[in-house]
Amino acid sequence: MRNKFKNQKGFTLIETVIYIALFAFIMTGALVSIYGILGSSARNQTKAMVQEEGSFLLGKIDWALSGVETINLPDDSDGDGIELDLTLSVKKFDTSPENPIVITLSGGDFTISRGGGAAQTLNNTDVTVSCDPLGCFTYRAETGDGINPESLEAKFNVSALTSEGLPFSQDFSTIKYLRK
Template sequence: MRGFTLIEILIYSALTSIIIGGSLVVVYQIIESSNGIYDKIVIEQEANFLLQKIKWALIGATTINVPPVGATSSTLSVNKANFSDNPIIIDLNSNNLRLKNGLNEQNILNSQNIAVDNVIFEHQAANGNLPEAVKINLIVNSRLFNTTIYLRK
């Protein structure tokens, strides 16, 4: 008689189960990895957008109202040259970074997909050849992003 014995069927079934199970684990890991990468990209893009908005506020700034020189604050207030809606105020409220121009309403800068955990603005005095600067520490979804923007006058 030709055919498979019970032992052969059990061995082939076990091998097939191992191969299919292993394939499912690999596919699951790939999907989870791509979701993690997507989340990191979204966070980095959002943080970059927020830093660019802060940079926009500081380009052409003539006066930094808050924080004072040598101090830190979670609020940044500046006056820009040739800008009718002074002061520009950027602050943190309930995990949202907000921008206010003059008497206009405050606008939330970040999307709902992220939480701004903290922002620290440090007003640095001019030192030697280095002009006055603002150091920014921005924490978005528990990740730190920082930069220093030098003011040109």
């Protein structure tokens, strides 16, 4: 009878426990890896969205400034030739009914209105736009020496939350030199 039990093939209890532990270890590693990959994908989508929104807003500002005749900003109170504001109002050379074009930062959104019409939001609802409390738009008057031409600089920050609730933000800026 003793020989009969020794020749039987199969797993002992110890072998079974070891195989189950190895399987659990491998599955845990696989799940952690998959979670990291999926989380990284969501963060990358948020980063891409913020970058696309910022690029779109820069494009709209560049469009508004192309062919500009006058820029309407508050008067230069300190006489340094530099004005800051949260609103950009421009009048283009053409005589279209879209004059003036007004871009404003309001409530975390850039809005645009044309020809005194209703303001329309430029960015999507998933992002928030912010800038320096003094203003998003910096106008520099021509110095007259031929070195520093008339220019307008736009600086702002676009931020959003990832699907995990983590914030992501990026700064954007552009300078447009005006020809007259």
